[in-house]
Amino acid sequence: MSAPRGRPYVALAGPSAPSAGELRAAEEVGRALARAGAVLLTGGLGGAMEAACRGAAQAGGLTVGLLPGADRAAANPHVAIAIATGLGELRNGLLVRAADVLIAVGGGYGTLSEIALALRVGVPAIGLHSWEISGLEQASSPADAVARALRRLGHRSAEHD
Amino acid sequence: MSAPRGRPYVALAGPSAPSAGELRAAEEVGRALARAGAVLLTGGLGGAMEAACRGAAQAGGLTVGLLPGADRAAANPHVAIAIATGLGELRNGLLVRAADVLIAVGGGYGTLSEIALALRVGVPAIGLHSWEISGLEQASSPADAVARALRRLGHRSAEHD
Amino acid sequence: MSAPRGRPYVALAGPSAPSAGELRAAEEVGRALARAGAVLLTGGLGGAMEAACRGAAQAGGLTVGLLPGADRAAANPHVAIAIATGLGELRNGLLVRAADVLIAVGGGYGTLSEIALALRVGVPAIGLHSWEISGLEQASSPADAVARALRRLGHRSAEHD
């Protein structure tokens, strides 16, 4: 594996109980990110997170799961590196902070919190079948979401409180 | 001061650069919460947070600020107890976790993250001149927001990951 | 109650299952801190934490508990302001960060972590019947611990990573 440290880190936010369309979208996003050489960060659990990890892993990509609980065993089987944070929902902020750009799939509240935190701290955020929020760039397909995410790399604003 | 431990803990989320209307609304919310005997939790900084603390303090209420930075001196002058968390935006999750109910004023991204985290973990959330989000109860005035918040006490759901 | 924001914030670290001597020491420390006008920060649970809060509360002092869990009801009855952090042991770092100075009573591992974090980030630390660690100032009695803590106020070093 080539050194991942120069690679983009892309976070995928999505629900643990997605629709069939969201599942497919998340898996395609994961696959396309892996092909682009990105490291995929997710919350490490099931549903859209698992689908994205599966897509990435099958394409030879590296997947990192930042779990809300303190037990690594909760990670889905396609997570290569699982970090059991024990932070509960505060790990949503950690996921955003650790990423260069966020892709949000679907319309859950956890996903919304990650979109809002990203927009708050200046991490570019791309939505796919997700919330309609001013500032959230809307993608029309998984490939479009990944293309938009890669174009926004390096556009992370300085953090501000 | 009577023991505050049996009192409701109400978090107010709002922007550091509010409109004049948001400022007035936040101050009225703070005042009404203090009169109802609630402990007011905010992010401890300026703008709507400061206005809410000023309203509460002037009505004899207790105000707690959970600051994003590591320096207590950043608290607005109406914060009675300032906790310098050093957590950056992750303190938004801490604010929600420490509260029984959330009142959100105005439309910033930080406020949106607090609404989303509240709805995610089952903390009742009331909006006033804020986001239109499914699940966010809409209030028509500061007094209405406080009345709705007090009615929702004890309705916090079990946390779930 | 006069405004607590200009008061010193003193953290007391101590075990939840203390010896009788540690209990008495913690209670005396709490009482002396309250008489000195300090805000007492603890982990909010039982044992030495509860004894310190009882001593402080009986002397009219203000007590803040930063709980490891997400349920405020776990606070001991002498905590005036309880913040349910849900951070588990990471709240030990939060306690140190929020304080101007640390008094450590007894020899538990949690207490040791708080001593080490304080010494790491430049928060002055005073030990009473506690660990023998280079850099930890040793007090001979509760009154001596409080006197030493108050003398060290303003001596917090800049944080460094």
Next chain:
Amino acid sequence: MSAPRGRPYVALAGPSAPSAGELRAAEEVGRALARAGAVLLTGGLGGAMEAACRGAAQAGGLTVGLLPGADRAAANPHVAIAIATGLGELRNGLLVRAADVLIAVGGGYGTLSEIALALRVGVPAIGLHSWEISGLEQASSPADAVARALRRLGHRSAEHD
């Protein structure tokens, strides 16, 4: 790379300004952990952390850095996966939580905090030229430290607050 999720996760704690002996020890620990198939977790910065990562990376191992700051660029060049936590010293607790076992090299305060947090939450801890703390298993060499760490896998106690 074979799937790392079944591998042991071993945290190495050590100073950013180590002695020559600590540097050599950390590098040897990293190398031996990689040969044993472990994932190496460190704080991601320089000194002993960098030496351990260098040793592990040169032996083909996987290295994860949990950085205190919010900027991934602070990671040493041998960190494969860098997580910018922005948690400051609270990431010491995250490092312990994410690991199955801890190896502590040298005598800094940050290292002591990680030892104490590990012993507090039941993560086995091995010391090498480190603190003399009851409960900290003492190793006589880097190879001995790694052998002891691998023997303690699966001995993590249930967390308790």
